[in-house]
Amino acid sequence: MKQFLFINISVLLILSLVFKTTSIVAVGLIGVFLVVSLVPKGNDKLFYCLSLIFIISVILILTAYYGYMYQFGIPYFGGGSDDLAFEHYSKYVIANHYMMPEQIILDPQFTYSNSIGFIWILSWVMRLSNVFGEYHTIAFRVLNIYFLLALSILVFRYFERKYQFTSKQNLIVLYVIALFPNSQYISIHVFRDTLISLILFSVLFVWDNYFDAKSKGGFSLIKAIALTLILGYISYWLRNESMVFLIAIILTCVVLKDNILSKKNSILFIFLVFLAFILINYYNIWDLILVFNEKYFIHKMELSDGLSNIVFSMSLFPFGILARLGYGLISPIPITILKIGGIFENVTVFFQVIIGFGVIGQIYMLPYLFKNIKRVDKIFISFATTLVGIVITTFTFRHFIMLYPFMVILMFREFFETEKGQRINYFVGVTGVLIFVAGFYLLIK
Incomplete structure (x- = not known):
């Protein structure tokens, strides 16, 4: 130290x-x-x-x-x-x-x-x-x-x-x-996005610690509630929409005390999801989502071209959300690595290229992210909730930092458990897909 x-x-x-x-x-x-x-x-x-x-x-x-x-x-x-x-x-x-x-x-x-x-x-x-x-x-x-x-x-x-x-x-x-x-x-x-991401993961960390049998004795309910109230207050004023994610994380931790979604707690979880849909409908939250979507749709269309235009011009429901989920997993779109020849032209291009290579690495890890479907737990649900929330509203590159804590955990817990031979197969497969998608993207751009 x-x-x-x-x-x-x-x-x-x-x-x-x-x-x-x-x-x-x-x-x-x-x-x-x-x-x-x-x-x-x-x-x-x-x-x-x-x-x-x-x-x-x-x-x-x-x-x-x-x-x-x-x-x-x-x-x-x-x-x-x-x-x-x-x-x-x-x-x-x-x-x-x-x-x-x-x-x-x-x-x-x-x-x-x-x-x-x-x-x-x-x-x-x-x-x-x-x-x-x-x-x-x-x-x-x-x-x-x-x-x-x-x-x-x-x-x-x-x-x-x-x-x-x-x-x-x-x-x-x-x-x-x-x-x-x-x-x-x-x-x-x-x-503010780094601080918001810190707050959201801190809430999961606090409640997971409380419900974890090994550490429950050292982490009291009063302390968990007090920290949550403080973090919730800050989160509300930082970006009140983030309260949706915070509440979802708390409920997920409460329902999935044993981490994995099992038959025992799946009924309660389904009930909570059903209740959430009722509340969303009652308080006209769908209308709010559509307002956000429309607001950022105009902004994204002004800044986008090619594949981005196709994705954001699609109606949000029923197929637009699926396109955005897929697009969100490879965002910010790494086509910026093509500017590598001018990486020292100015600082904007420099960071665009660096970020592009980071997203390429993220894409190579997607097979391990998808493997988590077989074990739905609080991290997976927190990730999925946050991803859906971002892609149906703002889809701003800064907001994706809220995904990274959950995404990194999901990717690397599967990566470390995967045998070397299978990793090579994933690498070759993703490389082939990248070559095909890159060619298609350049063709329609």
């Missing part, structure tokens, strides 16, 4: 010197404390891995920062997107002395905003920063990386506790969830 603290504090000090504000150290130390509190005692090797991941992440933060400055003149996604807007509105919140989200929502400027919670959190990060100097956009980006590290630790601990794999295999899962290109790309910006 001492080495981890030394490396992290040293990097934070260097960043503070480079950007001339001690606020980066102050905000970064919050992340350091969060990460240290989640690492099991005596696991020094994990700290070494986390130190390496942190250094790589900081390099990517600086790459994005200076790359955007060179390409757009300002250090924000696309020359100024949600990340710039979040910081702008957070300063507005501070100027108007709003302390809680319940105050912010009363301002007419935020009547139709679904980002109040993130603006609230960011405003407090800015307040803390201003005590130690002046807020800099690097400060929250570093904190966001610590959120990603915290998520990775929880996934590692869950995987280690649930499955009997080697320490090396468990660490592979840690590296994949922390260094997956799209996860890194989302986390090196001032976006």
